Amino acid sequence: MKVALTATFSALGVVLAPFFWFPFLGTKAYPGQHFINSLSGVMLGPWWAALVAIIIGLIRNALGIGTVFAFPGGIPGAIVVGLVYMLTSRIKNRYLKYIAVFFEPIGTVFVGGTVSLLLVAPWTASYLKPAQDMLMRIQELGTFTALLTLWSGWAISSIIGSVIGFVVLVALERFGVLSKRG
Numbered sequence: 545m546k547v548a549l550t551a552t553f554s555a556l557g558v559v560l561a562p563f564f565w566f567p568f569l570g571t572k573a574y575p576g577q578h579f580i581n582s583l584s585g586v587m588l589g590p591w592w593a594a595l596v597a598i599i600i601g602l603i604r605n606a607l608g609i610g611t612v613f614a615f616p617g618g619i620p621g622a623i624v625v626g627l628v629y630m631l632t633s634r635i636k637n638r639y640l641k642y643i644a645v646f647f648e649p650i651g652t653v654f655v656g657g658t659v660s661l662l663l664v665a666p667w668t669a670s671y672l673k674p675a676q677d678m679l680m681r682i683q684e685l686g687t688f689t690a691l692l693t694l695w696s697g698w699a700i701s702s703i704i705g706s707v708i709g710f711v712v713l714v715a716l717e718r719f720g721v722l723s724k725r726g
Contacts, residue, residue, distance in 0.1 A: 558604065561576060569694060573701035574614070578709065581596075582625055584597075585645070587722070594626075613660050616656040617652060618652070621650075621651035625645055625648050628647040648702055662687070682694070
């Protein structure tokens with residue numbers, strides 16, 4: 545079941561990618577990734593959700609609709625959702641049960657955004673020169689200001705995707721889809 549859901553979520557993430565992203569400081573912010581992170585973190589757990597984020601990132605990059613920032617921008621959020629859902633999964637209230645998806649921005653924004661700015665941007669290859677230049681230029685404002693700038697754009701993407709994920713999860717439970725999982 546987990547392999548099938550991993551393939552399904554990966555495919556959905558790739559199919560949505562060309563239509564559901566916006567440019568931000570040389571990155572391609574993709575709320576669809578955070579939507580998929582919400583679903584996969586809850587339904588598959590942290591490690592399978594991380595695998596989904598890796599697969600989507602690899603395929604998006606291969607198709608030219610992603611950047612190297614897809615990895616630090618997707619993987620930490622998926623892991624955080626999965627870990628927090630392990631704590632909230634026994635809650636009976638359907639709205640509180642899926643509150644884990646709203647922790648996705650913690651992984652994406654604070655962990656992924658920080659890793660992207662401080663570790664990935666300085667080491668990006670020459671083919672990512674515009675993104676590298678843009679991210680390095682905002683670092684001239686100071687590291688904290690640069691982080692706040694990057695975090696703000698990534699937060700918009702992450703929050704949009706998390707809200708959509710929450711709505712879909714509540715709907716799936718309401719229609720009995722989640723209770724039928726093995």
